[in-house]
Amino acid sequence: MMILGINAYHANASAAIVVDGRLVAAVEEERLNRIKYAAGFPAQAIQFCLDQAGAKLTDVDHIAVPRDPWARLGKKLRFAVRMPRFALERVQVMRRFAGIRDDLAAAFQMDASQIRAQLHRIEHHTAHMASAFFVSPFDQAAVLSADGLGDFASSMSAIGEGSTMRVLGEVTFPDSLGMYYTALTQYLGFWKFGDEYKVMGLAAYGQPEYLDEFRRIVRADGPLSFRLNLEYFTHQVQGPDMSWREADRTPVLGRIFSPYLEKRLGPARQPEEPLTERHRNLAATMQAALEEVLVSYWNGLAEKSGQKALCLAGGVAFNCVANGKIFDSTPFEKVYVQPAAGDAGLSVGAAFAVHHEVLRRPREFTMDHAYWGPQFKAAEIRRVVDGVASSDDVAIVERNESELCQTTARHIAEGKIVGWFQGAAEWGPRALGHRSILADPRRPEMKDILNRRIKHRESFRPFAPSILEEAVGDFFEKTHPSPFMTFAYPVRPERRREIPAPTHVDGTARLQTVSRSSSPLYWKLLRAVGEETGVPVVLNTSFNDNEPIVCRPEEALECFRRTQMDVLVLGNFTLERKHSSRTAEESAERFAQREN
């Protein structure tokens, strides 16, 4: 039984394939076509999934898409009368979904009649919830999906039991926690798709000084509901202006905060304007108000469901700062957030919803690691490395696994910046030790060095640590696993001096806990780092430079050439710039020239 899940015609296009109830592969189109947040039709992702399953499109039994035109049709129609432009956009998207067979046939150069798979439309939030619960380790759990908007709803909650989910409640358009967060993110001068993450990082620098005002903007409304004060927004009048640009296939977002919001809170920050204390306090308040609503929602869900385990999905589930507070502010004891909690994860969710809820098959799979993307054979990596001549500038050495971990640990301890490329690419937006840039967390200056030499990010944004699972309690105040970097916990005050680089200004860190079973090589590297330095932690940031995370070894090499990384570990090979970081820039230039 082969089920292909496709998230298409929307940001974070992706594909996933489930064979006999087990996930075989999943990847975002952006990793393959190299367009960040790529929308459109994920032809390359589908091809990759089919290849991993050793199948052709004609072998697929079911195709699952996370969109249901019939869901909440009455509500959709009522809004369509008021918002014709928005309605037209929706109709266009629905038309595209209706033509998905034709798009598949065109992409795979066959006649649509040859595709025998049955097509299933899974409601957006059902797919989100399925993407978390059906791959979670829990037989029973409360489930919550919360995002901007999907199929005219912004959140849905359920009790998951075995291979079924029973819906407890939903919040429909225009009330939306995702819209709230995005509107305030825009107001603070961050307009790019996905910028919410930046404002969450900024929030730690401020105080929630405007909470009274923000409680007018968003508030809990009963146990499983919340409300927006629509005076502050525009999306309910003109529709959420989220579309995708055909030219470069990137998502575009229109302004969704109203003039009234500026009247109440003062003028919006312009993107180039310096960040002031006021902006920092606004960001802190925005986060605090979200947390108040989420805590109320989570507690309502705990009470209604009677469950001790919680599964989260939807863009709001990426709010690791809020997630880290679940354990102290609700009865939930265990929480599962799958690595692609946002819309990319819908391909996995739609496929598992078909497997369990449509085909009524039992559960037999847990997503306990994130490595579902492209992997490259040793021979392919060797070929890429062979293309780089050993030179005065770069030394190339092949090592066995234990030597590789020891040498890399020593490089990190020496303060070098290491590109680490191993195994299958991560599913979801976080680098989790397969496509990562690693550095010494003990050096307070490392954050600035990384920003100056490679990442070029805003200085207020934190970097994250990876930590040996066995050592989490030594360094953090919480020990609940965070294998996919979806929780931020306070670092123990007495240990903050030991890992200053990935400890945020508020004393927390968005950690990745690394277990031997899920990431054996990365676990060995962290153990080696612990032996070398006494601190089994690395600073782990994604292997990229303002682009999607590298996928292929060639892209890793290119990023190494382009930036001032000191060392690139590509499979079993170490490529080391011989010159110190003082001259790394010149070295990078010489290296690039030689290779060109």
Ligand SMILES: [Fe+2]
């Ligand atoms: Fe969504």
